[in-house]
Amino acid sequence: MNRVKDWRQYRNATRAVRAGQYQDVGDQHSEALALTSSYVFDDAEDAAEKFAGTRSGNVYIRFTNPTTLAFEQRIAAMEGAEDAASVASGMAGYLAVAMALLQAGDHVILGAGMFGTTTRLFESYLRKFQVDVSVAGVVDLADWRALVRPNTKMFVVESPTNPIMQVADIRGLALLAAESGALLAVDNTLCTPVYQNPIDLGADLVLHSAAKYIDGQGRCGGGVVAGRADLIAEVRGVLRTMGPSLSPFNAWVFLKGLETLRIRMREHSLNAQIVAEWLAVHPDVEQVFYTGLTNHPQTELVAKQQSGHGGLVSFTVRGGQERAWALVDRLELISNTTNIGDTKSMITHPATTTHGRLSCAQKLASGIFGNLLRISVGLEDVQDIIADLDGALQHSTGEAGR
Incomplete structure (x- = not known):
């Protein structure tokens, strides 16, 4: 096992290859694929404390697995985030964020021109749960400012947008969101952490469809959300309860994809x-x-x-x-x-x-x-x-x- 405690001392290319590296058995150099749905506890007290969250360790595949943990740690290191949670698809990431951090009566400002399914999730499905949505022009900060309300809880933007490649002023949006008491979530799928790090620009959350460049060969579906530890803890709660979790096999594929990203x-x-x-x-x-x-x-x-x-x-x-x-x-x-x-x-x-x-x-x-x-x-x-x-x-x- 590598002995690195703080990945900030290394550049991103090194983080992509090394961060999250672990050994669970033996002395293998490559991360192992942990194909198991449950884990054996040392004793009844160990099981109780792990389920309660007062002792670290694996509990059940729906929310802990050594392989998915390695992928999450690697993405967090590459994005400069405190933590990350992996999910079954990029869209599951958006849903988990919404379920964890929004409630009825909240208002979201969505950037125009985002991936069509993302737009549909917010404008069609989340409205059913009384989450109000406004759409702002991606490039115009004044447009975002004009739409802010007292109940605005989140800005969501993709930059560059898919497919017409409009670019949002992420730092400007982060400042406006903070001023408004809202969170900023940025979809970084197109640039990847190789070419853009929204958290360094002030974003609270970063989302990826890992089935795109992170995989790189069109093999697996999956997604990941990275950001502040307190926000990711809320997202993990959704995964534990609702179950849109990433499979260990797909996490292992994505780990290898990151090494060549x-x-x-x-x-x-x-x-x-x-x-x-x-x-x-x-x-x-x-x-x-x-x-x-x-x-x-x-x-x-x-x-x-x-x-x-x-x-x-x-x-x-x-x-x-x-x-x-x-x-x-x-x-x-x-x-x-x-x-x-x-x-x-x-x-x-x-x-x-x-x-x-x-x-x-x-x-x-x-x-x-x-x-x-x-x-x-x-x-x-x-x-x-x-x-x-x-x-x-x-x-x-x-x-x-x-």
Whole structure:
């Protein structure tokens, strides 16, 4: 077992490989996969105290496991958080946060343009439990300030937004939230802790869909919430009672994903930058959304809070939704699927997939138009990715409108 007590003395690349490392049996160097649903107690007193929380140790798989604990400790170290709790999916993370920290009569301000299912959770399902929701423009702090009420308990924002890559002023939102007596929760899935650390900018909570870049190969579902220890303790209470917990196997996969996250993100970003620049000058492309482009409207803010740009690129094509669909159908290499962060490049049509359950008004407010496509740029040779896009753009020209 490593003897490190404080991971703050090490840089993030080291934390990604070493933090949370443990040995439960023998002398294995790699973290073991603890596949067990329950644990044997030393005696009746040991069982009683562990269940009561007065003695540390494993209790039951729904809320403790050595492998999931290692993953949580590693994410917490990488995000600069006091603690972290892992969950069965990214959306389970949002639900656990809401169940732990909100109650009937509370008000939440949600950033516009977030992942469609996140928006639907807050605007459709949590409203049933009398949690009121307002939507603010991500880039306009004045918009957030105007929506604050005495009962505002939480700001929720994704930065950059998926899929049109708007960037929130995280430090500004953190100051406004603190001034308003609210918590700030930031979805950091797209940048990962490699390229952005919202807690360093003042956020109270950071959420990830671990099925994206953290896994990196599209194998497992899962999520994680990191932040202040007192807030994470409340989230753990929800997991213990409601059970949307991460499986040990998936936690073990994510642990291994974190070890290569830094080098994968570098390659994703390099490829995405080249693809975005190629799309930006293509005559059939109207607009490209990528934080690495020099014409991004928030380049100064991006430089202040991101150290990189990730692998997600979105763009609009001339010819409307018919052209967009025709392009997707003409691709030979790039997969038509809705995940992101895989080694394989993927494309989707957000208006009818990831954001398909939003109303027309919600789509328009979030910039989700029928001619918008989103690419998760993978680790293939970038010239092959471009060749596939080029061929699809050429051959879809005459198909739109048929």
